[in-house]
Amino acid sequence: SQQGEEDPQALSIQEGENATMNCSYKTSINNLQWYRQNSGRGLVHLILIRSNEREKHSGRLRVTLDTSKKSSSLLITASRAADTASYFCALQSVGSGNTGKLIFGQGTTLQVKP
Amino acid sequence: DGGITQSPKYLFRKEGQNVTLSCEQNLNHDAMYWYRQDPGQGLRLIYYSQIVNDFQKGDIAEGYSVSREKKESFPLTVTSAQKNPTAFYLCASRSGNGDTIYFGEGSWLTVV
Numbered sequence: 001s002q003q004g005e006e007d008p009q010a011l012s013i014q015e016g017e018n019a020t021m022n023c024s025y026k027t028s029i030n031n032l033q034w035y036r037q038n039s040g041r042g043l044v045h046l047i048l049i050r051s052n053e054r055e056k057h058s059g060r061l062r063v064t065l066d067t068s069k070k071s072s073s074l075l076i077t078a079s080r081a082a083d084t085a086s087y088f089c090a091l092q093s094v095g096s097g098n099t100g101k102l103i104f105g106q107g108t109t110l111q112v113k114p
Numbered sequence: 115d116g117g118i119t120q121s122p123k124y125l126f127r128k129e130g131q132n133v134t135l136s137c138e139q140n141l142n143h144d145a146m147y148w149y150r151q152d153p154g155q156g157l158r159l160i161y162y163s164q165i166v167n168d169f170q171k172g173d174i175a176e177g178y179s180v181s182r183e184k185k186e187s188f189p190l191t192v193t194s195a196q197k198n199p200t201a202f203y204l205c206a207s208r209s210g211n212g213d214t215i216y217f218g219e220g221s222w223l224t225v226v
Contacts, residue, residue: 088157092213101162
């Protein structure tokens, strides 16, 4: 399967702690994107990392990509209750060309306790 | 405001009935997509369109149909041939030169 696989499926932490979510995949990719979804809502784009990049930062978010291990991680530092949501990795495979098609993982549900 | 508008937010379908979900974007994006999300799951691609008057099947196109008569609009019809249509449907779009995919707020479809 080309599908991204996320780990853990669920994560519960205290406010102020860091949260790390991992995504593994099996195909060659052009880029990998991370999204957040609040319950019953649409997806919000967080960050995109290209296959030739190893790390990107955006505010309290840090994403790493290891193409040799076919894995990515999303780190949220100093978490807040408002970070409670589901987080998805989505990859654009080399085989998808320029179609923009995304392959999604099943997501990690993060709960941040105040 | 620029964005992707999906309507209705909630829709109920009777057995044997076709229903159409609307997706409109004012981002001037070339490509548009429809995804389906089942509870606790990731998204799966139903159909996509990279240009007006052209669209392609995704991974789970059976029981669905689309049209792309205008750049800003990409409606999805859930036909009676779709045996398990209860799900959350998400529309997305992308500019021609970009990699980032932007999503609408989604539509809930329930069979009654």
